[in-house]
Amino acid sequence: MKKQLLVMTVAAAACACTSSVFAQAxxxxxxxxxxxxxxxxxxxxxxxxxxxxxxxxxxxxxxxxxxxxxxxxxxxxxxxxxxxxxxxxxxxxxxxxxxxxxxxxxxxxxxxxxxxxxxxxxxxxxxEEVRMAVKANSGINSIRDLKGKTVVTTTGTTSVQLLRKNERANGIEFRELQGKDHADSFLLLESGRADAYVIDASTLAAFIAKAKAPKDFKIVGEVLSVExxxxxxxxxxxxxxxxxxxxxxxxxxxxxxxxxxxxxxxxxxxxxxxxxxxxxxxxxxxxxxxxxxxxxxxxxxx
The missing domain is CATH 3.40.190.10 (Periplasmic binding protein-like II)
Known part of the structure; x- marks a missing residue:
């Protein structure tokens, strides 16, 4: 009986503690x-x-x-x-x-x-405006130019879904890559493993500004979303x-x-x-x- 009472007391204390945590949260x-x-x-x-x-x-x-x-x-x-x-x-x-x-x-x-x-x-x-960054000499200027290309975005973001939903993307087939974070995604573009990086324009502008050769990149294409x-x-x-x-x-x-x-x-x-x-x-x-x-x-x- 004492053992049962001890268990009940510990359980009650745990519940009280949990309730307190949720109250503080x-x-x-x-x-x-x-x-x-x-x-x-x-x-x-x-x-x-x-x-x-x-x-x-x-x-x-x-x-x-x-x-x-x-x-x-x-x-x-x-x-x-x-x-x-x-x-x-x-x-x-x-x-x-x-x-x-x-x-x-x-x-x-x-x-x-x-x-x-x-x-x-x-x-x-x-x-924010969601757009895409490409190499300046890539010839990519719009969604239509992505046919057969590789597009990267960052894991956990909605950028590629926005791209696919855009009416101008109808019938346009492209390959998709995901970077583990924004720096990784830009590296995929910078190294040539991706042809376009789709994400917030502010993020694109910041990474282009910090690139080894900023003039090698440009932000192009239609605004995919205003967020x-x-x-x-x-x-x-x-x-x-x-x-x-x-x-x-x-x-x-x-x-x-x-x-x-x-x-x-x-x-x-x-x-x-x-x-x-x-x-x-x-x-x-x-x-x-x-x-x-x-x-x-x-x-x-x-």
Whole structure:
């Protein structure tokens, strides 16, 4: 009997502990205040967030998120708020947000209806166009020119599906490769193993700028999709989402986000001091002027 009671007591304690974990996961602000830490999801190689090595990260979304964290520290009246960094990939970013490992995913994630069923998104910080990069002397200028060619994209992204769904791709047969990450995908193009790399234009522009011979590449073809890029958060935590959105709205209004955009897309950036040279689109500027968390599908209706 005593053994049964012990088992029941341990089980009850485990349930209580599990309930507490789930309660904390749904109250991110309280957990951050209690622990004095926040975890930022960062990418190794995107135009929005990338590694400098030795556990250091930087980029447009990195800076935007750093400002959010400063605002959260003020809101929670914390003398210090430690930022921890968790590298994420296209494949694991959503699970790591869902399970509480990451509080702010500050990579380059598209807000769409499917993902909104699993996670939440802050208001849009950047509106992306999906296009393709090719060798400048390839003769490829449109989707029609991909017949019999090899197209690479990154595992966990939707770029090739978008390409196949485009009406101009009807009857066009091409081979498909997948890079393990964006750097690997660009290497496949750079080495000649792929004829075109399809992904966000900002990612393409960043890798071309960092290439050994940037003039050997060009971004071409039809716009395959217009996609809102936003910071990803756990679902069903309205207080945390409001705090993040309030910080972003303040950064939009003050011109801070526009300043950071100019810093990262129009001026030399580390470590090679290259210039991406990608001015903000009208859609991006409209997202700053009228903050919203609409998914891709709403943009496609326009």
């Amino acid at each position: 749904g109250d991110t602000l309280s957990r951050i205040k209690a622990s004095g830490t926040i975890t930022m999801g960062v990418r190794e190689s995107t135009a929005m967030s990338y590694s400098l090595g030795d556990g250091k990260y930087t980029g447009f979304h990195y800076d935007v998120c750093a400002n959010i964290i400063k605002d959260l520290q003020k809101q929670l009246n914390l003398p210090k708020l430690e930022t921890r960094y968790q590298p994420v990939t296209s494949q694991n970013r959503i699970p790591l947000v869902q399970n509480g490992t990451v509080d702010l995913e500050c990579g380059a994630t598209t807000n769409n209806a499917s993902r909104q069923r699993e996670v939440s998104f802050a208001v849009t910080t950047y509106v 809102p890029i936003a910071i990803m958060l756990r679902k069903d935590d309205p207080a945390f989402k409001k705090a993040v959105d309030d910080s972003l709205r303040a950064q939009f209004k003050s011109g801070e986000v526009a300043r950071l955009y100019d810093k990262w897309f129009m001026k030399p950036i580390p470590p090679a001091n290259v210039v991406v040279n990608l001015p903000p689109s009208d859609a991006t500027k409209d997202a700053w002027a009228h903050p919203n968390d609409k998914p891709t599908e709403d943009y496609m209706k326009k």
